[in-house]
Amino acid sequence: MVKEYFRPESLDEALELLAAPGALALAGGTWSLAFEARDKPERVVDIGRAVPRTIETRGASDGRGAELCLGAGATFQEIVDSKSTPPAIRAAATSMANRNTRNRATVGGNLGANKSCSSLAPILLALGASVEYKERSKASVTIALADWLAAPGGLVLTVIVPRADGLRASSLRASRTACDIATSTAACAFRLEGGKVAGLRIAIGGFGPRASLRPDVAALFEGKPLPTKADIEKTVAPLLQARADQRGSVEYKRLRGAALVADALHAAEEQI
Amino acid sequence: MKVDFKLNERSVSWDCAPGETLRAALRRKGIVSVRDGCDGEGSCGLCAVILDGRLVNSCQILAPQAEGSSVLTVDFFSRDRKLSIVQRALIDASCVQCGYCTPAVVLALHDLLARSPKPSDEELRDALSGTLCRCTGYEQFYDAARIASERLADPEYVVPLGPEFRPDLRHVGKDREKVDASALARGEKAFVEDRVDSDACHLKLLMSPYAHAWIKSIDVSKALDMPGVVDIVTHENCPDRVYTTAGQGFPEPSPHDQRMFPRKVRHVGDRVAAVLAETPEEAEAAIKAIVVEYEVLKPVLSIAEAKAPGAPIVHHGAVSYVVGDPPAGSSTEGDGRDDPIIYQFPLHADPHRNLAASVADGIGDVDKGFAEADVVIERTYVGKRVQCTPLEPHVVYAKVDADRLVIHASTQVPWHLRRIVAAAVGLPEHKIRVIKERVGGGFGAKQDIVLEDVAGYMAWKTRRPVLFRYDRAMEFMTSRTRHGMEITVKLGARRDGTLTAMDMKVEADTGPYGQHCLTVPMNAVSKSLPLLLCDNARFSVKTYYTNLSPAGAYQGYGAPKGSFALQGTLAELAFELGMDQLDLIEKNMVRSGSRLEILKSLGEGRPGAAVTLGTCGLDEMVARGRKAFAWGEPKPESDDPDWKIGRGAVIIQQGSGLPGLDAANAELRLLPDGSLLMLSGGADLGTGLDTVTAKAAAEIMKLDMTDVTVVSGDTDTTPFDKGAYASSGTYFSGNAAVRAAEDLREKCIKVASGILGEPESDLYLVPRGIVRGKRGEISLAKLAHMATQGEGHGDLVGFGNFKTEHAAFPYGAHFTEAAVNVRTGEVRLRRFHAYQDCGTPINPALAMGQIYGGVMKAIGHSLYEELLFDDQGRPLNLGFTDYKIPSIYEVPDDFHVELVPVEDEVGPFGGKSVSEISLNSAAPAISIAIHDAVGAWCRVWPFTPERVLRAMGKL
Numbered sequence A: 001m002v003k004e005y006f007r008p009e010s011l012d013e014a015l016e017l018l019a020a021p022g023a024l025a026l027a028g029g030t031w032s033l034a035f036e037a038r039d040k041p042e043r044v045v046d047i048g049r050a051v052p053r054t055i056e057t058r059g060a061s062d063g064r065g066a067e068l069c070l071g072a073g074a075t076f077q078e079i080v081d082s083k084s085t086p087p088a089i090r091a092a093a094t095s096m097a098n099r100n101t102r103n104r105a106t107v108g109g110n111l112g113a114n115k116s117c118s119s120l121a122p123i124l125l126a127l128g129a130s131v132e133y134k135e136r137s138k139a140s141v142t143i144a145l146a147d148w149l150a151a152p153g154g155l156v157l158t159v160i161v162p163r164a165d166g167l168r169a170s171s172l173r174a175s176r177t178a179c180d181i182a183t184s185t186a187a188c189a190f191r192l193e194g195g196k197v198a199g200l201r202i203a204i205g206g207f208g209p210r211a212s213l214r215p216d217v218a219a220l221f222e223g224k225p226l227p228t229k230a231d232i233e234k235t236v237a238p239l240l241q242a243r244a245d246q247r248g249s250v251e252y253k254r255l256r257g258a259a260l261v262a263d264a265l266h267a268a269e270e271q272i
Numbered sequence B: 001m002k003v004d005f006k007l008n009e010r011s012v013s014w015d016c017a018p019g020e021t022l023r024a025a026l027r028r029k030g031i032v033s034v035r036d037g038c039d040g041e042g043s044c045g046l047c048a049v050i051l052d053g054r055l056v057n058s059c060q061i062l063a064p065q066a067e068g069s070s071v072l073t074v075d076f077f078s079r080d081r082k083l084s085i086v087q088r089a090l091i092d093a094s095c096v097q098c099g100y101c102t103p104a105v106v107l108a109l110h111d112l113l114a115r116s117p118k119p120s121d122e123e124l125r126d127a128l129s130g131t132l133c134r135c136t137g138y139e140q141f142y143d144a145a146r147i148a149s150e151r152l153a154d155p156e157y158v159v160p161l162g163p164e165f166r167p168d169l170r171h172v173g174k175d176r177e178k179v180d181a182s183a184l185a186r187g188e189k190a191f192v193e194d195r196v197d198s199d200a201c202h203l204k205l206l207m208s209p210y211a212h213a214w215i216k217s218i219d220v221s222k223a224l225d226m227p228g229v230v231d232i233v234t235h236e237n238c239p240d241r242v243y244t245t246a247g248q249g250f251p252e253p254s255p256h257d258q259r260m261f262p263r264k265v266r267h268v269g270d271r272v273a274a275v276l277a278e279t280p281e282e283a284e285a286a287i288k289a290i291v292v293e294y295e296v297l298k299p300v301l302s303i304a305e306a307k308a309p310g311a312p313i314v315h316h317g318a319v320s321y322v323v324g325d326p327p328a329g330s331s332t333e334g335d336g337r338d339d340p341i342i343y344q345f346p347l348h349a350d351p352h353r354n355l356a357a358s359v360a361d362g363i364g365d366v367d368k369g370f371a372e373a374d375v376v377i378e379r380t381y382v383g384k385r386v387q388c389t390p391l392e393p394h395v396v397y398a399k400v401d402a403d404r405l406v407i408h409a410s411t412q413v414p415w416h417l418r419r420i421v422a423a424a425v426g427l428p429e430h431k432i433r434v435i436k437e438r439v440g441g442g443f444g445a446k447q448d449i450v451l452e453d454v455a456g457y458m459a460w461k462t463r464r465p466v467l468f469r470y471d472r473a474m475e476f477m478t479s480r481t482r483h484g485m486e487i488t489v490k491l492g493a494r495r496d497g498t499l500t501a502m503d504m505k506v507e508a509d510t511g512p513y514g515q516h517c518l519t520v521p522m523n524a525v526s527k528s529l530p531l532l533l534c535d536n537a538r539f540s541v542k543t544y545y546t547n548l549s550p551a552g553a554y555q556g557y558g559a560p561k562g563s564f565a566l567q568g569t570l571a572e573l574a575f576e577l578g579m580d581q582l583d584l585i586e587k588n589m590v591r592s593g594s595r596l597e598i599l600k601s602l603g604e605g606r607p608g609a610a611v612t613l614g615t616c617g618l619d620e621m622v623a624r625g626r627k628a629f630a631w632g633e634p635k636p637e638s639d640d641p642d643w644k645i646g647r648g649a650v651i652i653q654q655g656s657g658l659p660g661l662d663a664a665n666a667e668l669r670l671l672p673d674g675s676l677l678m679l680s681g682g683a684d685l686g687t688g689l690d691t692v693t694a695k696a697a698a699e700i701m702k703l704d705m706t707d708v709t710v711v712s713g714d715t716d717t718t719p720f721d722k723g724a725y726a727s728s729g730t731y732f733s734g735n736a737a738v739r740a741a742e743d744l745r746e747k748c749i750k751v752a753s754g755i756l757g758e759p760e761s762d763l764y765l766v767p768r769g770i771v772r773g774k775r776g777e778i779s780l781a782k783l784a785h786m787a788t789q790g791e792g793h794g795d796l797v798g799f800g801n802f803k804t805e806h807a808a809f810p811y812g813a814h815f816t817e818a819a820v821n822v823r824t825g826e827v828r829l830r831r832f833h834a835y836q837d838c839g840t841p842i843n844p845a846l847a848m849g850q851i852y853g854g855v856m857k858a859i860g861h862s863l864y865e866e867l868l869f870d871d872q873g874r875p876l877n878l879g880f881t882d883y884k885i886p887s888i889y890e891v892p893d894d895f896h897v898e899l900v901p902v903e904d905e906v907g908p909f910g911g912k913s914v915s916e917i918s919l920n921s922a923a924p925a926i927s928i929a930i931h932d933a934v935g936a937w938c939r940v941w942p943f944t945p946e947r948v949l950r951a952m953g954k955l
């Protein structure tokens, strides 16, 4: 049962309050106030004012190209509405079809929940995003998103997405109904160099505890012209380890995930 | 802690607990318009508010988070009893059915229009993407958005008239405002949960974790001593009676096989103990302190397991019959331990072999018919269990007032509820008053006495007011589902398609108790076989007990599954014959003047009789669908090689109440100012029944709709009505209202005759409420006033009773066009057209709303919905996150309803029933379309992508 509620104005104050064992960082609350987390923690720290919320494009820190900065407090709807948002990220945010939820759910919460069906993680991973985060009494650090998701810590402040010219990217999901939690998700980003796939990154959700980059899948296609959808499906399906549940059997999930990868690769290829 | 914020543009400063949700705080402070359909899972959107200009779910926001914010609820738009543009538009577009979702929809549309004054359809979908509505099928929300948008630009905008019928009548056949719509659109107090007093105690159940187990011991002593606990009931101290929870006419065709608390639990979620405590938290804490020891038994988890030799026995108590003898060979002797089973009359049952009921009959010589056939096919179709999911879960508020038990109920059957609770508690009926409040969706689930017995008992026993509200998980676990069914259809036909024999074998799974165990599966036959003309037909129905969750009524009863099996097999026969499936339907379907011999064998609990149809609109409906779908022409081409397109068409029927079994009554009072009070026994579930009875009164008394108020479904103040089930509302309750109005009209004319000095035969009523003769006239107001003034003619009250031997069948022809993805098995509905005859549509747009809603529920069970259980009988999908009912995104692209009325000679103004029938088409039509698209027959509903892929041989 929640006994204390805080809404700190600063990040350090928030991290201080969160140091108490079991304290919850509350962002949009669409995950932490629902589902299995019904037995609420004793201390809730609303981080709405403590983490950035802006969405902006800025010159990359290394001076090359631009990068998109998503404040951890930005909501899915703000991502959809922002002019700075690239199409593949907008598609990922829109795939959370429930507008009421999009109006609350945040970037930080989506990464913090770190679920296999996450709408945002696959495309952010595919685009090579990094995360600036901060732990109590430490300076903020920026690391690859994949690394942060593998060992989450502190509070995410900003997600930084490099914006590179010529990159083709797409993000797709499969679900029973539009507003369902995804059965599988797939996102990819690559360049076409002389008709061949280059620099391919593929991230897949729904197979394993969290969405993750799949270099093994990417390696199948790197440096070659993109195969047909049927061929992609055939080679990808055996690499997907699924668990049967109410959304489908192992065989179905594999087939569906492989079809999604094929669709995502082709959708990205077709971009001009 | 103090929370200061702006609520509906007024500053408030509330004391809130740090963990209290904004929704809970708002309701605590009397804002009842924030509803709850998913227990804070975030998937229903009924708790929506506009927080700082954004539509959000208040169940996932803590009250302290509102600090410094602006919160708008629907109440903001209802200030000074006015209606906003959006509220008005929703009413004008007939979008307010049960109204439980309406406040949320109002907010979503205001939010949309503020962003986009001329929204596209895509923007509307997005705006309503987080809001579930189970009643309307969402289609008319598009009209509402358009109307509101037009009125934003031009406040004088007049909505173009929809289809109208019966030009000879003033109100009937024309769209009139639904009588309860504005109160519901304003989010006023209307539902059971809005009637709860602040001193109400809270009832919580301890539910069985096992599908099948003896309760070896139960110790409540620690729980009883816990703070706030008022009382605890278990099988050890509950009334020792068995009854059925089926809200059917007495004597029920359902076994009395349920004790308030059973000695043996028979499904996961079965009642073990009820705790009444002063707060919900105290009740929950006490539940945890009850110690139960179970002796776990092997559960019966399928029809096959139930009928297997040596199967575990679900009910092993002594079996007895009030009337009639046990069926030969059946076992009646109990095991001395289990609760008894009492049948009111024989249902060909043998409970100790898990057979709850059975029936078999037919006409002609079926074997000969098959011998004469050129082609014979036999197919088995399976309909999985699906849930009604009214967005307002089961809820009751019971209290003792003046030494009587008063029950505020969300029910379809107020009188059956009174009778069953009286028997369960052990009270005479006069000691109980049932008040049906507005019902936030019923769809069959609220035809059963799911929680009123225990709430009534505890209120009576403790004299404390008792609130008992199911949460969504309990709703899924222990409310009523459509019976699981496996139906084998065998058809024989000549080369030209003429049917020579039909055989239909229905096996059903009623779960742990036998409510509706005969009638629901029986409807699989009785609402499907009579659509086809064939001299040789037979059927058998067998219903088994299992340890899955309780089955019961769901719109259409068994008809959607019977229709799935029969129409599906008929299409397969067409395929075998190399015929067009619609040609085969037309070759064999009933028409005007057809003789329905089969009805001889299909009496509902009494002998049936053959019927000669009067006019039947099926020819016309099929013709319209053919034209709209250009049936003779090649199918539309898909522009994506992954998606293949297919079409399917079916014919459907239903009944209109239960002739010879049911009855309805109404009373119409002329009030002193000449206005009318309609006291109808009918139970309006959001279907518009109160509007039907109001129309009957206004039409016949030549008054306006605004001159009538309807009070309905209150067992103290309104006369008996069988309740809202079996498609009886308009036909039975509506007809009772017609008769009450006619009676009042006769009485007024009689009295006026004396006053005017003119013969009754010269007098007639004219608008607005005038009795006119050849020489003089007198207003109803004057007549009524005189009635109060001792002028000798007494109060003017009309009384109407309706019962009938006449069976009225609504028919329909539904067409669909589906796209099927050959790589993923996904199905998208490009088109769905419903051509439907409901007799005179009393209120056309509301009737269409019933059809849209019915079809959408059926699309749900055809494509997405299925209750899943694990190998121990534990239900797996207990919320809307896992059990997917359609959202606005699942609505077919071209969704069209067209009324093709054929007046019924007995129905009110020629009306018949409308809503249930609409659920009978989607499963067969979609499965036929899938086959047409990809050549695979899907014979198990729902047609999930995985099942489609398996049918295609891709998995």
Ligand SMILES: Cc1cc2nc3c(=O)[nH]c(=O)nc-3n(C[C@H](O)[C@H](O)[C@H](O)COP(=O)(O)OP(=O)(O)OC[C@H]3O[C@@H](n4cnc5c(N)ncnc54)[C@H](O)[C@@H]3O)c2cc1C
Pocket: A024, A025, A026, A027, A028, A029, A030, A031, A032, A033, A034, A047, A051, A072, A073, A095, A096, A097, A098, A101, A104, A105, A106, A107, A108, A109, A110, A111, A112, A113, A115, A117, A118, A119, A120, A154, A155, A156, A157, A179, A180, A181, A182, B041, B042, B043
């Ligand atoms: C109806 C419904 C539909 C949904 N549909 C989808 C969907 O389509 N796709 C999808 O991905 N998810 C979906 N979800 C799940 C959920 O909404 C998302 O994961 C959402 O992004 C969570 O964000 P939030 O801001 O609400 O997080 P919260 O619930 O507030 O927090 C989630 C977790 O993240 C942690 N956290 C929050 N902020 C930070 C931070 N800055 N740094 C580190 N940790 C942090 C919290 O402590 C908590 O553990 C759905 C949920 C609901 C209720």
Ligand code: FES
Pocket: B035, B036, B037, B038, B039, B040, B041, B042, B043, B044, B045, B046, B047, B048, B057, B058, B059, B060
């Ligand atoms: S109760 Fe809040 S979304 Fe369902």
Ligand code: FES
Pocket: B095, B096, B097, B098, B099, B100, B101, B102, B132, B133, B134, B135, B136, B391, B440, B441, B686
């Ligand atoms: S009218 Fe929408 S849920 Fe009933």
